[in-house]
Amino acid sequence: MGEHHRKQWTLLNPVFPISHVRDIVSVFFKVMKCLQHDIAAQVEHRPCDIDMLEWLNCTALELVGQSGLGYSFDYLKEGYVNPYSIAIKNLVPAILKVPVTRRFLPFLIRIGPPSLRKFVVKIFPWKALKEIAGIVDIMDKISIKIFEEKKIGAGKDIMSKLRTYMMSAR
Numbered sequence: 612m613g614e615h616h617r618k619q620w621t622l623l624n625p626v627f628p629i630s631h632v633r634d635i636v637s638v639f640f641k642v643m644k645c646l647q648h649d650i651a652a653q654v655e656h657r658p659c660d661i662d663m664l665e666w667l668n669c670t671a672l673e674l675v676g677q678s679g680l681g682y683s684f685d686y687l688k689e690g691y692v693n694p695y696s697i698a699i700k701n702l703v704p705a706i707l708k709v710p711v712t713r714r715f716l717p718f719l720i721r722i723g724p725p726s727l728r729k730f731v732v733k734i735f736p737w738k739a740l741k742e743i744a745g746i747v748d749i750m751d752k753i754s755i756k757i758f759e760e761k762k763i764g765a766g767k768d769i770m771s772k773l774r775t776y777m778m779s780a781r
Contacts, residue, residue: 681768
């Protein structure tokens with residue numbers, strides 16, 4: 612385990628110099644300022660209960676998106692809901708609806724190519740399974756979009772730094 616950890620540390624060490632950490636901290640401050648503004652706006656006219664768990668979930672997703680991926684899920688913008696964030700929220704409840712399938716999933720993902728598995732899910736008359744497939748499709752489509760955007764430009768996020776480092780290592 613020690614050798615494996617050393618290799619990982621050697622690989623990631625150039626990605627986290629103090630200047631990059633400074634960039635990430637500035638992203639954190641920007642997201643926290645949005646959170647502060649949104650909560651203040653919610654209680655500005657009258658006292659009310661605030662679901663802090665919901666706000667912190669939104670904030671965590673936005674922090675990971677902006678500092679790690681260089682992508683804003685716009686989760687803290689009033690009135691806008693990103694399909695990816697909805698998919699993430701609905702994934703676990705949807706998976707919990709199919710307890711039988713969860714046991715066999717490690718074996719099922721090895722059967723045939725992905726296109727065959729997708730076809731079987733499509734024709735199988737099970738609403739909960741179709742819901743999971745829809746969620747996975749949304750997450751897959753947006754993940755590919757984020758990845759393709761990262762291939763084009765360079766940013767100050769962790770994914771861009773890792774990509775730059777990996778390209779220079781070749």
